[in-house]
Structures are given as C-alpha cells and as structure tokens.
Amino acid sequence: MTTTQTLPRSVTPPPVPSRRHGRGRLPGAQLWQASPLTYLALILGGVLSIFPIIWSFIIASRDNSAVYEMPPTPGDQLFTNIDRMLANEDAAFIYGLVNSAVVSTVVTISVIFFSSLAGFAFAKLRFRGSNALLLIIIMTMMVPTQLGVIPLYLMMVELGWTGTLQAVIVPFLVQGFGVFMMRQYAMSAISDELIEAARLDGCSTWRIYWNVVLPALRPAAAVLGLLTFMQTWNEFLWPFIVLTPDTPTVQYSLKILSSGLYQTDYVALFAGTALATLPLLIVFIIFGRQIIGGIMEGAVKS
C-alpha cells in the first residue's frame, strides 16, 4: 500500500513556494481557499452524480407494484429480486459475471505486461527508430477502432472464435495508452544509474526488466490495471456483436435482461444493474485515490 501512495505525485499540487508566502496577505491568495459556495456547488454535483446509482439500488429493493412510487424510498425485496433475476436462464447472469471477471483479468494482466515491457524499452533503452515508433503508438490512440468491427467480426468468423471468450480478449491484449503511460512513468521513476549498475552485475535486459524495472513500475501499473479492468468490464458493443447469449459477459447479460424483462419485471432488471455495478463500485471505493490520480494524468476515453 505504501508504494501505491507514491504514484500520484503530480496529482497532489506541485510545491509552489510562492503560495506559502502569499496566503493571507495578498487578496489573490483568497482564490485558492474554497468558499462555502464552492463546497455547495461541489456537493450538489456529487449528489447529482451519485443519485441515479442510489436510485437504481432503491428500485432493485422494491416490489414490482411499487416501482413507480414517489418519493424514492427503499423496499425490502432486494434479495428476492436478485434470486429471481439470477434464476432467469436466458440472461445467465452468474455466468456473465464469471466471464467478465475472466476476460477483464486476462486483459488487465496482459496490458500491464506488454505496456510495461514496451514502456521500459522506450524510456530506457536506445534503439534506432524509437522516436518514430513511439509517435506511431501515440497516433494509434486516435484511431477509432470501433469502425473496424465488421472486418474484425469476419476475422473472428474465419478463426472460428465467435461466441468464445478469446474473441473478446485477444483484440484487447495491448493498448497504446498503456505503453505511453508506462514510458512516462519509467522516465521519471527509474534512474539510468540503476540500470547501468544492473548491467555491470551481468544482468541481461530481460533480467533488468523483471527484477529492476517491473518492481519500480508497480505504482503506475496498479493505476493502469484499475483503469483497464474497469474499461474491459464495461465494454459493450464488441461482446454484443461477437458473443452469443450462451457465452455472455455481464453487460451482455444485462442487455438480455433488459429486452426480456422490460415492462414485466423491472425490479429484477434493476437487481441486475445493481449487481453488475457493485464490483466496480467496491473497486472504486477502495482505490478511488489511485483511479483519480490516473485520470488526472491524462487517461484516454476508450
């Protein structure tokens, strides 16, 4: 835990000496102290952010006859609703949860591994063409890969991968943003002397990566891992295209639930959204600080 605290170094405001002197004396320094109005606005923003989530949990706890009742107060049917939702064989919700956990975990580990490996090479190894290659990687972050789904789908048909988990894993094993993020972190976190010392001890490049670089990159890897996991967990379009209802991810299960239960069993549907959101909510509450740090470092929307 102590290591993870060190990452958001540029997240905490950089030490600006002038602020220390100025505060309290200059009128401008007042700007940096939040006023009650600021708190009010931010709290309002927070309430607006959290309310739909809480409200969906409230609906999930009600009886179907009370879905539309106002004001929003929770009922006592949460577990009955969850049971009924899980019993829906079309949606295969538990299976979806397990699949999502498998897919997200494999993708996360792979992205961390390949990103740190390439990031290390770009930050600390000299090779011809490295600048051009890095530029290409940055440009790949701008390619709307979603527009290639039709050929990608035909490719999966060719490979016989439709309806299997590798179809939603393999295309996502690497990520340009991850490489870039790891390279940025490696530049600042690993000194050249450290690598040189390891070389003098006779370490191969691989040993240096494994024993020196990877441990030093752990804080950034944790953030990258969290962001990747959440993104993969929430992925919708591609699983929806390439998977079948027999092998759903959790988002696909939600889709099946929503078409099947719409206007018939609302509360079970909301039990589904609650259960699909809960794992990420827990991750967010535990690692909120790191996730915020990662986004502020310049995360990229998928």
Next chain:
Amino acid sequence: MSSTVGAVPPSRAASPPPSAPLHRRRSYRLGRWDLKYSPYLYVAPFFVLFGVFGLFPVLYTVYVSLFDYELLSGTKEYAGLENYRLLMQDAQFWNAAYNTLGIFLLSTVPQLIVALMLANLLNRQMKARTLLRMGVVIPNITSVAAVGIIFALIFADRYGLINWLLGTVGFDPIAWRDNRFASWFAIAFMVDWRWTGYNALIYLGAMQAIPKDLYESASLDGASTWRQFWSITVPLIRPTILFTIIISTIGGFQIFTEPLMYGNGLVRGGVDHQFQTLAMYIYEKTFTGNAEYGYGSAMSWLLFMMIIVFALINFVLVRRSVKGDKK
C-alpha cells in the same frame, strides 16, 4: 514527469529527451545481441497485435465497402462505389447522421463547459478533497449498459422521475421518446452524466501545473476571478482542452449503447428512428437482417471521415477562439 501533467498533447510528447547512453562494454556475443535486438522484441507485441486487430480491420473496411457482400444471400461481388451511391440516397442514413450530429452537439458542448467550471471549483484548497473528486467522477465507473437502463426509467414517459418532478411544479409531462429533440436531450444527458466529472479531472490535472504566482500578480493588477479564469487558466490549459475535444469527437460520433438501451435494447432507435445513431444503423444493416457487410462497411468508412472532418473543425474553432499565450 512534471512537464507532462494532464492530458498530454501527442505532438509535444513525441520527442522524448535523449536518454543517457549507458550500455556499453558488453563483450560476449549474447550480450551484444541482447542489447541490439531486445528493445525491438519488447515493443514488437504491441505493433503486431495492434496491427492485426486494430489497424488492419479499420483499413480493410475500405476494401469490404467496395463489395456487394451479404451473408444470407451469399453474394460477394465487386461493386465499386455502388454502396456509397446507395448510401447517398438512403434517407435512413441521413436521418441517422442527423441524429448522431444532434446528440453529439447537445452532449459535448455543455459537457466540456461544465467540466471546465467544475475543474475550476475543484482547483482550490479544501477539506475532503479526495471525497469530492470521487463524487464527481463516480458516474464514469458505472457501465454504459446499466446507465442506459437506469436513465430509461428516469426519463420514462408515464412514470418517470423527471416527468414526476415536472408534474409537481405544474408542467405537462414530456414525451421523452416520441419527441425527437426530447430523446436527444435525454441521451445527451446520460452521456454528460457519465463523462463531465471525468473531463473535469483531466482539466484539473492540467490546471494544477499552472504556476500560482501568475494569479497573484494578476490579482494585484486588479483582475477579477472571472477574468483570471478566462485569461490565465483557459489559455494555459488549451492543449488539454483541444485533446478532450478530439477525444470527445471520436467517442461521441460512435455513440451506440446509450441510445440502444434508451430504446429498450432495440437498434431501430424509436418508432420512427428518431434517435437512431449511425453506429446503430451500421449495426442494423450489418448484424441483423440480410447482414450487408459491404453496405455497413461503406457507412463505417463515411463515419470515419465525418469524425476526422469534425475533429479538425473543432480543433481549428477552439484554437481560434481560445487565444493561447505567447509561448
């Protein structure tokens, strides 16, 4: 690291400072080989995997778009630009393009402006800082599918929360699906709910790199807080603003899941396709019915072109309107 706080504009990051020369004096052959080739080995997986599953499909879309290619009828014939010609005459295509553009504008403009304000509020000394930041970014961790389901009920016509609220203050309920503009608004609202706080945090990261003494001298000169925000903060984080605009354009034009879930999981996007987006129409043509891969690919490629054009327009617009500083 300190120079790259916030969303790093690609152009600036492209030239890494020269790393110190360190590896010499490996005498044995294996070591030489290791030094020379392992860097390529380490970056290769990215290029191979991205090339095969990212870049190739996007480019291959062009090729497929030149074919009359249908799964069910089994046709696969070269058709030249026929698909594009048909698209130009396809009213449903134009309708979808219109919807996509409308939802994009309705969501992105307020989203980025509010995010900027929000970041400015967050950029001060305050108690419970992490908690407040978590508060604004929490929508981003919920899945789009779940958000769509939740907001479909919030904006439900008969018993929805919003119509209930409107009713309590004496307004008539709004037809959140039948009315085209209302449906756009509801979908844009979902997008904004999910992304505003996220963009605010990106801006905040950039704002914190601005030296505070700039503000102090400005306020000594009598510049109001509002003035300082527009003439110091906004110009100095301009690269980040441009970055978020490009990214929002790329994401916004591909919008699919929100309108899908809003319309009960159907790709038609309302009875009269009043909120069917391009991505939904591509899906409808390609993965339902006759599975017209060629036609869908042509549409994908046109969408790609639209994204590039709009990203450039936005880029130029913002560059003009937000004056940069002297550097």
